Amino acid sequence: MKRFVFAYPGYESLTEKIAQLNGIEVGTAHWGHFPDGESKLKVLSNVQGSAIVIICSLDRPDEKITRLYLFTSLLRDLGVSKITLICPYLAYMRQDKVFEIGEGISARYHAKLLSLMFDELITVDPHLHRIANLSEIFNIKTEVKHAAPFMSEWILKHVKDPVLIGPDSESEQWVSQVAKGIGCPFTVSEKTRLGDREVKIVMKSEEVLKNKTPVLVDDIISTGRTMIETILHLKSIGHHQAICVAVHAVFAEQSYTQLQDAGATEIVTCNTIVHPSNRIDLTGLFKF
Numbered sequence: 001m002k003r004f005v006f007a008y009p010g011y012e013s014l015t016e017k018i019a020q021l022n023g024i025e026v027g028t029a030h031w032g033h034f035p036d037g038e039s040k041l042k043v044l045s046n047v048q049g050s051a052i053v054i055i056c057s058l059d060r061p062d063e064k065i066t067r068l069y070l071f072t073s074l075l076r077d078l079g080v081s082k083i084t085l086i087c088p089y090l091a092y093m094r095q096d097k098v099f100e101i102g103e104g105i106s107a108r109y110h111a112k113l114l115s116l117m118f119d120e121l122i123t124v125d126p127h128l129h130r131i132a133n134l135s136e137i138f139n140i141k142t143e144v145k146h147a148a149p150f151m152s153e154w155i156l157k158h159v160k161d162p163v164l165i166g167p168d169s170e171s172e173q174w175v176s177q178v179a180k181g182i183g184c185p186f187t188v189s190e191k192t193r194l195g196d197r198e199v200k201i202v203m204k205s206e207e208v209l210k211n212k213t214p215v216l217v218d219d220i221i222s223t224g225r226t227m228i229e230t231i232l233h234l235k236s237i238g239h240h241q242a243i244c245v246a247v248h249a250v251f252a253e254q255s256y257t258q259l260q261d262a263g264a265t266e267i268v269t270c271n272t273i274v275h276p277s278n279r280i281d282l283t284g285l286f287k288f
């Protein structure tokens with residue numbers, strides 16, 4: 001069966017690399033707009049009967065979802081047989097419970113919508129906390145890839161005597177894997193979230209940091225508060241080096257510069273979301 005891989009605008013570079021890795025043709029489409037701002041989409045490749053892969057991370061998801069809905073509907077009308085979404089960052093996974101009366105479980109609603117549009121979804125380290133498995137919320141086949149081996153490789157190559165610090169108990173699943181790949185120690189702190197932009201971090205073990213380079217490891221950097229508070233704590237106990245390594249560079253508002261200003265020695269992320277901090281290329285995860 002003929003296969004095409006299409007890039008959502010902004011994901012051309014990752015799409016080219018994935019297409020090359022798999023020997024698949026890159027599909028051509030125009031993702032334009034009408035003068036009033038509504039989307040004007042056009043598929044130029046002959047896709048009838050073919051299997052389609054679309055590359056699009058779902059950070060800042062709301063506009064992308066509408067455009068992906070229009071695009072997948074168009075592809076179905078053109079007679080494609082299967083549509084897979086490679087979505088290196090899966091949005092809304094942190095809204096996995098009703099936090100305040102009147103709110104909902106957006107992770108579920110979002111998954112339901114994607115399940116209507118796609119036949120299969122492949123993602124990288126989704127934020128699985130109260131939802132243990134994507135099959136609990138998706139009605140389609142899903143596959144989860146892990147960035148840990150690539151993060152270990154980067155840290156091994158670039159950091160002397162690392163000790164990894166995870167900000168909270170949820171992070172243990174990533175931090176322990178990354179530490180195992182390096183063969184270095186790790187510790188996990190206790191985090192209390194006091195609001196969307198406020199967290200409190202308490203480190204459980206400081207002894208493990210002795211003569212080591214602290215590397216903060218997390219799945220997502222969003223407001224940056226988790227990493228900033230950890231850096232401030234490290235400084236208060238005499239550690240002035242802190243390398244921040246994360247999978248997903250969400251970086252809300254001014255958080256990237258705020259994290260730099262807080263004293264991060266280096267900020268390194270995987271290329272699941274296009275960002276200047278991307279240093280770890282995960283293309284190798286997407287071999288079909």
Ligand code: R5P
Pocket residue numbers: 167170171196199218219220221222223224225226227
């Ligand atoms: C939280 O549960 C995640 O694992 C991250 O620690 C969190 O998303 C980081 O958020 P922020 O950068 O806003 O502190």
